[in-house]
Amino acid sequence: MRAVVVRPPAAGVALEDVPAPLLPPGAVRVSVLECGVCGTDHDIVGGRYGRPPAGSEFLILGHENLGEVAEVGAGVDGFAAGDLVVATVRRGCGRCRFCRSNRSDFCETGDFTERGIGGAHGYMAEEYVDVPAYLVKVPPALRRVAVLLEPLSVVEKAVFQGQRVLDRKEPTPGEPKTGTPTALVAGTGAIGMLAAFLLRVRGYEVVGVDRHGDDTPAAKTLARTGVAHANVLAGFDVLGKRRFDLVVEATGSATLDFALIDRLGPNGVLVLTGIPDADAPPTPVPGGALLRDVVLGNQAIVGSVNANRTYFEAGLRDLTVFEERWPGAVGALVSGRQPLEAFRDVLTTHPGGTIKMVLTVRPGGAAGTAP
Numbered sequence: 374m375r376a377v378v379v380r381p382p383a384a385g386v387a388l389e390d391v392p393a394p395l396l397p398p399g400a401v402r403v404s405v406l407e408c409g410v411c412g413t414d415h416d417i418v419g420g421r422y423g424r425p426p427a428g429s430e431f432l433i434l435g436h437e438n439l440g441e442v443a444e445v446g447a448g449v450d451g452f453a454a455g456d457l458v459v460a461t462v463r464r465g466c467g468r469c470r471f472c473r474s475n476r477s478d479f480c481e482t483g484d485f486t487e488r489g490i491g492g493a494h495g496y497m498a499e500e501y502v503d504v505p506a507y508l509v510k511v512p513p514a515l516r517r518v519a520v521l522l523e524p525l526s527v528v529e530k531a532v533f534q535g536q537r538v539l540d541r542k543e544p545t546p547g548e549p550k551t552g553t554p555t556a557l558v559a560g561t562g563a564i565g566m567l568a569a570f571l572l573r574v575r576g577y578e579v580v581g582v583d584r585h586g587d588d589t590p591a592a593k594t595l596a597r598t599g600v601a602h603a604n605v606l607a608g609f610d611v612l613g614k615r616r617f618d619l620v621v622e623a624t625g626s627a628t629l630d631f632a633l634i635d636r637l638g639p640n641g642v643l644v645l646t647g648i649p650d651a652d653a654p655p656t657p658v659p660g661g662a663l664l665r666d667v668v669l670g671n672q673a674i675v676g677s678v679n680a681n682r683t684y685f686e687a688g689l690r691d692l693t694v695f696e697e698r699w700p701g702a703v704g705a706l707v708s709g710r711q712p713l714e715a716f717r718d719v720l721t722t723h724p725g726g727t728i729k730m731v732l733t734v735r736p737g738g739a740a741g742t743a744p
């Protein structure tokens with residue numbers, strides 16, 4: 374079968390013929406429809422991240438996925454050919470209590486693998502095989518947007534973690550209701566955009582910031598969902614003295630991470646989702662002043678990575694809500710769909726204004742909506 378392969382730690386990417394996976398009993402064969410491309414893929418192709426499976430000299434790339442069940446192995450119930458499915462990414466170590474309960478996003482040994490990223494083949498191939506525990510069935514009505522379910526799952530988890538900290542601000546029985554909570558989302562890539570949508574649905578007043586004007590596809594889409602947009606290219610002073618209950622970071626810039634601490638309100642929480650470059654030059658920060666305010670303000674900084682299937686399931690419910698509330702807004706995050714043959718261009722360039730590029734592995738799929 375054809376697959377997009379990388380050989381980390383070497384930079385580079387190729388479309389190659391590789392053996393199709395065998396279908397063991399208890400597993401499902403999935404025909405891949407499309408794969409989203411994200412910063413992690415760019416980092417792997419650039420030789421900065423990623424690891425082939427043990428014993429393999431290459432890694433099949435791709436973790437943001439949508440496919441159609443092609444064949445159901447012996448002993449599998451609840452799946453049929455033609456079902457749309459999205460697969461989760463992380464596979465647990467099998468030893469820690471989190472991995473043993475399908476919550477490998479909180480793995481404590483670090484011995485997990487991630488399909489398409491580290492130690493396990495991904496989904497940028499004609500087919501893959503996996504077991505039902507990792508496959509989330511998608512209703513046909515979400516065919517056009519379900520490739521965004523994996524990034525949304527990451528957002529669902531991040532917002533949930535932040536919310537858990539913020540729950541301490543909830544009124545106790547008998548106290549009057551509090552006002553509208555406020556959120557700042559830093560970054561308007563797919564993660565930032567989906568975070569903004571989710572926070573609107575959760576009742577937050579939301580400001581989204583990036584380093585562009587109001588005329589980009591991202592800023593225009595935010596406007597449709599009632600999110601205020603600000604260009605912080607010249608610094609955060611454009612926000613005046615505003616502070617927020619929840620700040621969600623989705624850029625991977627360590628410098629920005631520190632700047633965002635300063636935007637936390639009393640008892641607020643900053644959730645970091647972007648993965649900073651460990652080899653970036655050191656970032657000078659006014660550590661004393663920042664951390665003093667963190668302590669005196671009861672503030673929290675939480676990192677959040679990956680997502681287990683419960684967040685994929687939450688994401689499915691919210692994709693439906695987004696579609697009902699702002700028809701077409703989620704679809705607008707897909708800046709373009711390209712055939713698999715365009716892999717090199719899509720994986721090595723990032724044209725301005727692009728939110729999410731998608732590689733079409735096989736057009737069609739349930740609901741017959743060929744891209």
Ligand code: BGC
Pocket residue numbers: 411413436462463487490523524527678679680
């Ligand atoms: C993926 C996560 C993964 C993380 C770290 C992200 O791009 O969406 O599933 O855990 O990279 O490898």
